[in-house]
Amino acid sequence: MFARPQVSVVKGGLVPVSEGSSPTQADVATLAGVSSQTVSRVANSRTNVDEATRGRVLSAMRQLGYRPNTAARALATGKFRMIGVISFALNAHGNARTLQAISSAAQDSGYSVNVIAVRASTGGAVREAFSALAAQAVDGIVLIEAQILDRPDLDLPHGVPVVIADGDLDQRFPSVDNNQALGARAATEHLLGLGHETVWHLAGPEDSYSARRRADAWRAALTAADAQVPPVSHGDWSAQSGYEAGRSLAARQEVTAVFAANDHMALGLMRALVEVGRVVPRDVSVIGFDDVAESGCFQPPLTTVHQDFEEVGRRCVALLLDEIAGCAAPGAVSTIPMRLVLRSSTAPPRSAAADGACSGPGDVRAGAG
Amino acid sequence: MFARPQVSVVKGGLVPVSEGSSPTQADVATLAGVSSQTVSRVANSRTNVDEATRGRVLSAMRQLGYRPNTAARALATGKFRMIGVISFALNAHGNARTLQAISSAAQDSGYSVNVIAVRASTGGAVREAFSALAAQAVDGIVLIEAQILDRPDLDLPHGVPVVIADGDLDQRFPSVDNNQALGARAATEHLLGLGHETVWHLAGPEDSYSARRRADAWRAALTAADAQVPPVSHGDWSAQSGYEAGRSLAARQEVTAVFAANDHMALGLMRALVEVGRVVPRDVSVIGFDDVAESGCFQPPLTTVHQDFEEVGRRCVALLLDEIAGCAAPGAVSTIPMRLVLRSSTAPPRSAAADGACSGPGDVRAGAG
DNA sequence: ACAGTATGAACGGACACTTGA
DNA sequence: CTCAAGTGTCCGTTCATACTG
Numbered sequence: 089m090f091a092r093p094q095v096s097v098v099k100g101g102l103v104p105v106s107e108g109s110s111p112t113q114a115d116v117a118t119l120a121g122v123s124s125q126t127v128s129r130v131a132n133s134r135t136n137v138d139e140a141t142r143g144r145v146l147s148a149m150r151q152l153g154y155r156p157n158t159a160a161r162a163l164a165t166g167k168f169r170m171i172g173v174i175s176f177a178l179n180a181h182g183n184a185r186t187l188q189a190i191s192s193a194a195q196d197s198g199y200s201v202n203v204i205a206v207r208a209s210t211g212g213a214v215r216e217a218f219s220a221l222a223a224q225a226v227d228g229i230v231l232i233e234a235q236i237l238d239r240p241d242l243d244l245p246h247g248v249p250v251v252i253a254d255g256d257l258d259q260r261f262p263s264v265d266n267n268q269a270l271g272a273r274a275a276t277e278h279l280l281g282l283g284h285e286t287v288w289h290l291a292g293p294e295d296s297y298s299a300r301r302r303a304d305a306w307r308a309a310l311t312a313a314d315a316q317v318p319p320v321s322h323g324d325w326s327a328q329s330g331y332e333a334g335r336s337l338a339a340r341q342e343v344t345a346v347f348a349a350n351d352h353m354a355l356g357l358m359r360a361l362v363e364v365g366r367v368v369p370r371d372v373s374v375i376g377f378d379d380v381a382e383s384g385c386f387q388p389p390l391t392t393v394h395q396d397f398e399e400v401g402r403r404c405v406a407l408l409l410d411e412i413a414g415c416a417a418p419g420a421v422s423t424i425p426m427r428l429v430l431r432s433s434t435a436p437p438r439s440a441a442a443d444g445a446c447s448g449p450g451d452v453r454a455g456a457g
Numbered sequence: 458m459f460a461r462p463q464v465s466v467v468k469g470g471l472v473p474v475s476e477g478s479s480p481t482q483a484d485v486a487t488l489a490g491v492s493s494q495t496v497s498r499v500a501n502s503r504t505n506v507d508e509a510t511r512g513r514v515l516s517a518m519r520q521l522g523y524r525p526n527t528a529a530r531a532l533a534t535g536k537f538r539m540i541g542v543i544s545f546a547l548n549a550h551g552n553a554r555t556l557q558a559i560s561s562a563a564q565d566s567g568y569s570v571n572v573i574a575v576r577a578s579t580g581g582a583v584r585e586a587f588s589a590l591a592a593q594a595v596d597g598i599v600l601i602e603a604q605i606l607d608r609p610d611l612d613l614p615h616g617v618p619v620v621i622a623d624g625d626l627d628q629r630f631p632s633v634d635n636n637q638a639l640g641a642r643a644a645t646e647h648l649l650g651l652g653h654e655t656v657w658h659l660a661g662p663e664d665s666y667s668a669r670r671r672a673d674a675w676r677a678a679l680t681a682a683d684a685q686v687p688p689v690s691h692g693d694w695s696a697q698s699g700y701e702a703g704r705s706l707a708a709r710q711e712v713t714a715v716f717a718a719n720d721h722m723a724l725g726l727m728r729a730l731v732e733v734g735r736v737v738p739r740d741v742s743v744i745g746f747d748d749v750a751e752s753g754c755f756q757p758p759l760t761t762v763h764q765d766f767e768e769v770g771r772r773c774v775a776l777l778l779d780e781i782a783g784c785a786a787p788g789a790v791s792t793i794p795m796r797l798v799l800r801s802s803t804a805p806p807r808s809a810a811a812d813g814a815c816s817g818p819g820d821v822r823a824g825a826g
Numbered sequence: 827a828c829a830g831t832a833t834g835a836a837c838g839g840a841c842a843c844t845t846g847a
Numbered sequence: 848c849t850c851a852a853g854t855g856t857c858c859g860t861t862c863a864t865a866c867t868g
Contacts, residue, residue: 112859123832128861136830158594159531160859163837168528170571170594178560184553191547191574200594202539203572205560225527225539225569327751352751359754382696382721385728387756481838492853497840505851529838532858 111152120148131156168225171408172202175232180325181352181380182397183232186253189401190230197409202226228408231255233296249411251404255297262411262420264403268298271393271426272305275347275375277313278391278428283436284345284373286315290333290357291322292349302349302377318343323353330356338364344372344437351376351383351392358386358433369435379429389431399424480521489517500525537594540777541571544601549694550721550749551766552601555622558770559599566778571595597777600624602665618780620773624666631780631789633772637667640762640795641674644716644744646682647760647797652805653714653742655684659702659726660691661718671718671746687712692722699725707733713741713806720745720752720761727755727802738804748798758800768793 113131117124122141129137130145137145148154162168171194175183187203194201202225228249252263279287289306292299303320310317321337323329330353337343338360348354354376358368368374368388376383376392383390403422482500486493491510498506499514506514517523531537540563544552560570571594597618621632648656658675661668672689679686690706692698699722706712707729717723723745727737737743737757745752745761752759772791 114859124860125832125862126830129831132861138830141830155593157532157859159528159537160837161861162528163526163532163839163858164860164862166837178547178557179550179554181548185548187572188547188574191572192576195573201572203556203560203570204564205557207561224524327754331754352754355751356754359756359758362756382724385696385700385721385725387728387731389728483838493839494841494853495851498852501840507851510851526838529858530840532860533838533840535858 110157111154113154113156116145116148116152116154119152120144162225168227169198170200170202170226171405172204172226172229173232174204174206174229176206177233178203178205180233182254182378182395185397186232186401186404189398190405191401193402193405197405199227199405199409228412230404230408231261233298249408251408251411253400253404262407262422264400264407264422265424266298266395266397266400267423267426268301269305269308271377271395271428272302272347273309274426274428275377275393276306276309278430279345279347279373279375279434280309280313280315282345282373282434285437286310286318286345288318288337288343288346289320290330290337290346290348290353291320292353293324294322296325299349306347323349323356325350325352327352327356327359329353331359333357334360335363338366338372345375345434346372347375347377349377351378351380351386351390354383354390354392354433355386358388358390369433371438373434373437375434384431386433388433391431391434392429394427394429396424396426479526480523482523482525485514485517485521485523488521489514531594537596538567539569539571539595540774541573541595541598542601543573543575543598545575546602547572547574549602551623551747551764554766555601555770555773558767559774560770562771562774566774568596568774568778597781599773599777600630602667618777620777620780622769622773631776631791633769633776633791634793635667635764635766635769636792636795637670638674638677640746640764640797641671641716642678643795643797644746644762645675645678647799648714648716648742648744648803649678649682649684651714651742651803654806655679655687655714657687657706657712657715658689659699659706659715659717659722660689661722662693663691665694668718675716692718692725694719694721696721696725696728698722700729702726703729704732707735707741714744714803715741716744716746718746720747720749720755720759723752723759723761723802724755727757727759738802740807742803742806744803753800755802757802760800760803761798763796763798765793765795 113124113127116127120127120141122145126137126141127145127149130142130149158169171190173187173190175187178184178187187201191201226248228251230251230253232253233255250261252261254265254268255263276287287306287310289303291303294300299322307317321333323333330348333353334346334357337346337357346354346357348357354374358374361368361372361374366372374390376390377395379392379394383392403424407420407422482493482496485496489496489510491514495506495510496514496518499511499518527538540559542556542559544556547553547556556570556572563570595617597620599620599622601622602624619630621630623634623637624632645656656675656679658672660672663669668691676686690702692702699717702722703715703726706715706726715723715726717726723743727743730737730741730743735741743759745759746764748761748763752761772793776789776791
């Protein structure tokens with residue numbers, strides 16, 4: 089029972105303790121002349137503290153630059169006030185915007201955000217990310233872009249609240265979704281409405297739920313309109329992949345309208361069309377998906393489907409916080425509407441005006457497959 | 458000294474404790490038949506544990522799905538194994554990529570990442586973000602895009618290791634930088650080398666260090682080549698702003714070469730040029746900055762300066778970890794090289810072949826200012 | 827009695843010592 | 848005397864409970 093070695097002794101007077109390490113509740117208490125218990129009450133804005141006392145404590149806190157130690161608080165309460173976000177490719181446009189929104193919303197609710205960028209989609213990496221880092225110091229988890237869940241071996245730890253953004257297929261978790269089907273249908277119907285006999289589709293990767301949902305809706309819209317369903321090409325969301333897939337599309341004279349699963353692939357496709365001398369939208373109409381900020385400056389400005397990623401992020405946080413609070417709706421799906429943004433990359437098919445000149449299959453350059 | 462209420466009693470046998478809450482060190486200890494101290498030793502891979510014992514503990518941990526409680530560990534060690542990242546606009550291309558890289562690198566070193574997206578650049582918001590959230594549960598901080606630091610009233614908390622990515626001007630903190638000057642100079646010299654009399658500049662926002670550095674290097678390159686320095690226009694990095702600023706540029710017949718401070722503004726500029734019927738690169742050469750993934754699919758494919766954001770992220774983490782470890786180099790600046798990517802948006806000026814036809818100032822549409 | 831405030835035990839782990847071979 | 852394992856107390860907060868005026 090000697091003098092405790094660590095705690096700086098401020099017995100004497102009102103010397104502000106300003107050593108290297110941050111001040112503790114006890115330091116504040118000493119300075120304010122109250123017990124640390126009272127400081128805790130003030131820090132958590134409890135009721136039963138005298139106004140004058142509260143004021144003293146508050147000013148002591150300010151003077152010392154006191155910040156409650158989150159680790160200690162977390163240990164004591166079992167709550168971390170932190171949400172985890174797991175995502176592939178944070179640099180992907182939509183994911184980045186969603187993350188930004190999540191971060192803002194979390195801050196507003198006094199939560200901080202722990203991001204994990206999963207590099208490979210190897211099941212192990214995801215699970216490890218999940219359990220190792222997130223499950224521990226986090227009150228809940230948002231999973232963005234969840235082809236992750238595709239692999240059935242990935243059992244998410246139960247007990248930890250989870251929300252899936254844009255990717256769930258089963259109903260195990262609440263999820264927030266852009267209304268992909270609505271958007272894709274609107275896009276397809278827009279092109280059909282312009283008079284195109286059918287609409288081709290440049291889809292996203294096969295293991296992406298978003299991509300799959302867009303493709304399904306496209307197919308359904310075509311079928312509903314009694315239009316033929318052409319074979320789909322797949323890209324990986326990148327402009328480059330859109331260009332590569334676009335070359336075959338561009339070579340087929342019968343292609344007059346293409347719905348690309350995102351704006352960047354649409355850009356690549358348009359590049360491919362330019363290269364073979366087909367002009368958009370005169371010869372081929374192109375429609376994108378996402379409405380990335382710069383799509384209005386594409387050449388030509390791209391007609392596309394606008395997604396509200398900010399709203400997705402906000403709702404994810406709201407849902408997750410509900411789950412954390414205990415008022416969980418197990419399979420709740422929150423759906424965000426999308427809208428078509430009309431610009432200049434779509435038009436009625438040329439054939440509507442003058443047909444006939446269309447040369448036969450001899451003109452087709454790439455493989456007929 | 459009654460039975461402790463919380464800790465589940467596993468006295469009897471080897472019943473795996475699988476209640477709702479996660480197992481503790483003590484649970485593992487009980488199951489393995491050792492003291493919790495030994496479990497701690499195994500968890501931290503200390504040497505002085507018998508191999509057989511270690512094995513027993515390890516299997517007990519596995520059986521229980523034990524994960525050390527990060528809060529408790531942080532409280533005991535004073536280390537959080539977490540780095541904070543503060544950034545404006547996470548959705549901005551470069552920032553997102555840097556964050557992605559930071560996240561990967563941090564994971565590799567066993568750190569997790571706490572992101573804070575600062576919404577407004579109001580000094581208060583930043584400081585609050587900084588001290589309130591980050592300074593607390595974090596071992597160090599990476600600041601991305603630091604016009605933040607511009608305001609002198611923002612005193613970063615001392616004691617917390619900080620690294621600045623792409624934005625420091627003073628030498629208070631170690632920083633990692635793309636070699637903006639090199640890239641901007643290369644871009645300018647490339648255009649000059651093609652025979653353009655001078656190069657115009659579409660700069661980024663005035664309060665961005667990156668933008669400023671690029672503009673400075675452009676100016677220096679011009680001066681070094683005895684070329685006139687035209688007035689600069691400013692955008693906000695967005696394609697839209699590039700378009701708006703680009704309209705004045707496009708209207709001036711004397712503009713034959715423009716260096717845009719990023720690819721998206723270059724895209725907007727090209728759009729503006731198209732609208733007045735000037736073709737790139739025949740009438741005007743355009744060069745961008747960033748080399749965003751899709752710039753090769755622009756119309757025409759954009760010549761630009763490639764930035765290695767991944768390397769920036771990696772180095773930020775490395776530097777920060779050094780600082781945390783104590784081997785800090787106060788004003789260390791780590792610079793990443795950039796390289797020019799030649800595509801199809803630049804060419805010798807048209808006047809080099811045939812001039813004369815250039816109509817006078819009467820043709821200029823927008824204000825001459 | 828009642829308002830406020832002080833007290834001591836967790837929370838789960840790490841570490842400096844101490845003890846047992 | 849060395850190496851394995853155990854004991855005790857602290858990290859900074861919260862919370863239930865006991866205590867003052």
